[in-house]
Amino acid sequence: MIDNIERIGNFTSSNVYRLCASTQKGEVTAAFYTYVQEKMFERSLGRSLEMGAYSQSMAWGSFLEKRVNDNLGNAYIMVHKQTNVHPTHKFWTGSPDFDCPTLDKIAELKCFEPKNFASYVTALLTEDLSVIKKEHPKEYWQIVSNACIKGYSKGEAIVYMPYQSEMKEIKELAEDPDYLAEIGMEPWQVRFIVEKENSQLATLPDNSKFKNLNIFEFEIPIEDKIFLTKRVMDANKLITG
Secondary structure, three states, X not given: OOOOOOOOOOEEOOOOHHHHOEOOOOOEOHHHHHHHXXXXXXXXXXXXXXXXXXXXXXXXXXXXXXXXXXXXXXXXXXXXXXXXXXXXXXXXXXXXXXXXXXXXXXXXXXXXXXXXXXXXXXXXXXXXXXHHHHHOHHHHHHHHHHHHHHOOOXXXXXXXXXXXXXXXXXXXXXXXXXXXXXXXXXXXXXXXXXXXOHHHOOOEOOOOOOOOEEEEEEEOOHXXXXXXXXXXXXXXXXXXX
């Protein structure tokens, strides 16, 4: 991602939540200007500010994505390695996890560690967009942003944490060179999955009150699309003048 020229200097779905926070008066917050400055720096540098650091949390999510995709049905297309550019605003890009053109929606998968998993799923179970937006703005606005870029009316949040009874199969996949090659990962990136105890990984007891796979589809409010589009355009204007 850090070498992707379509993301360098452009506002991306994974970070647009930084443009969306507002004061009580409805004005942008400091996070808005910090993000704009970062994009300005990238345009001047001609490269990403990020250095591509490896983390086990990111590797865990990437490793599990195909497993989730294989259980979602043919309407879901795994596209996390593709970057979409807004058809009108070329400075606005995003890389959704799943594209569902026949269903008029994009879907984002999160394989969080236990605390964030419980928090996000609890918010989704309310089916109240105001609650989700308030408690998990990063995830909410990422979905809205990618839907705007694709021109879809719906978004979907997917949250997965495998049951401990799934871990034997998951650990076997982590040692399968053909599977790793298919998902574009190296053995060293997922060695921790094999070496760690299940309790040291983001896994659920089989008798947990939470389900391992949680899905919430919603119609994106048009006012949120308009709001986000204006914030992205205002942000870009600060750079271009």
